[in-house]
Amino acid sequence: YVDTATKQQIANNVGRCDRENSCGYHYTPKEYFENKTFIKSQPPITEPLKSSYIDYDVLLQTLKCYDRNIFVQWLVSIVGSGAAMRAVDAYKIGTAKNGYTIFWQIDTNNKVRTGKKMLYQTDGHRDKNGDNAKIAWVHTKYKNFKLQQCLFGEHLINDNPHKQIALVESEKTAILCSLIMPKYIWLATGGCGGISPDKCKALYNKNVVLFPDAQKYKEWEQKAQKFRDYFDFSEKLAKCASHRLLAMRRGEAEGFLRVSISGDDERCLDRLDRQFLRNSSQSAELVWDAIE
Numbered sequence: 619y620v621d622t623a624t625k626q627q628i629a630n631n632v633g634r635c636d637r638e639n640s641c642g643y644h645y646t647p648k649e650y651f652e653n654k655t656f657i658k659s660q661p662p663i664t665e666p667l668k669s670s671y672i673d674y675d676v677l678l679q680t681l682k683c684y685d686r687n688i689f690v691q692w693l694v695s696i697v698g699s700g701a702a703m704r705a706v707d708a709y710k711i712g713t714a715k716n717g718y719t720i721f722w723q724i725d726t727n728n729k730v731r732t733g734k735k736m737l738y739q740t741d742g743h744r745d746k747n748g749d750n751a752k753i754a755w756v757h758t759k760y761k762n763f764k765l766q767q768c769l770f771g772e773h774l775i776n777d778n779p780h781k782q783i784a785l786v787e788s789e790k791t792a793i794l795c796s797l798i799m800p801k802y803i804w805l806a807t808g809g810c811g812g813i814s815p816d817k818c819k820a821l822y823n824k825n826v827v828l829f830p831d832a833q834k835y836k837e838w839e840q841k842a843q844k845f846r847d848y849f850d851f852s853e854k855l856a857k858c859a860s861h862r863l864l865a866m867r868r869g870e871a872e873g874f875l876r877v878s879i880s881g882d883d884e885r886c887l888d889r890l891d892r893q894f895l896r897n898s899s900q901s902a903e904l905v906w907d908a909i910e
Contacts, residue, residue: 619647669766672730672756680712680720680733687711689719689738689790696742697797705793709771720756721789723808724773726820731768732757734789734808742790770806772820778803783826785813787834795829802827813838855879
């Protein structure tokens with residue numbers, strides 16, 4: 619039997635034996651799809667992308683010279699030295715040349731993915747004058763570096779596994795909010811486009827609240843709602859409406875979902891028994907062993 623839409627054979631075991639009168643084998647498409655009883659979608663389980671890492675000692679060497687780190691000095695001026703340095707220590711904020719601030723991306727395995735270097739003005743706003751406006755990345759000085767970014771502050775999840783997570787866009791917002799509302803673990807995507815399946819894998823099975831910037835609210839809401847109804851969802855394939863199946867397939871293609879089809883083991887064994895076991899001969903016992 620051939621699928622008329624794809625022009626491909628449905629399965630190797632679906633069909634009729636050309637010696638049907640003597641063999642009796644006839645496995646119809648209807649029986650085949652009845653055996654594939656359930657379709658289930660789950661959050662994706664993907665092979666982790668191979669990533670390069672920066673030696674942790676490189677990060678440690680930047681945890682100093684805060685007297686010339688313009689962002690840290692601004693933070694001290696508004697929340698005080700004690701609170702500011704607690705945040706600096708928690709998020710491992712580094713100092714680079716010329717007063718630049720390094721926002722390190724450290725994953726849940728405490729591996730350093732990269733560091734984002736930005737220059738701030740004394741009023742806490744980014745310096746957007748000429749070359750100062752450019753964002754630099756620590757990983758760019760390494761040859762053949764394979765970058766796989768993670769969320770800023772992701773390493774804090776392991777320290778508070780049951781704490782609710784708040785996700786914002788900028789690193790600065792995450793740091794400030796961690797001091798104002800410490801009931802959350804504040805993480806940052808590093809930009810409005812940073813909310814992606816790969817970057818957000820550490821949030822799976824976590825209680826997360828999104829706090830997008832005002833102008834990006836609808837965009838984040840759409841991403842959050844797009845496949846929300848299909849996480850940990852299962853349904854009989856025969857009763858699955860085409861639009862739901864298509865939505866799940868799109869979610870699978872975009873990396874938000876993993877879709878699988880599973881059958882009822884007992885029904886499948888019973889069907890195989892009726893199809894392949896013709897008598898109680900010695901060979902029938904071997905066939906049954908193969909079925910099991």
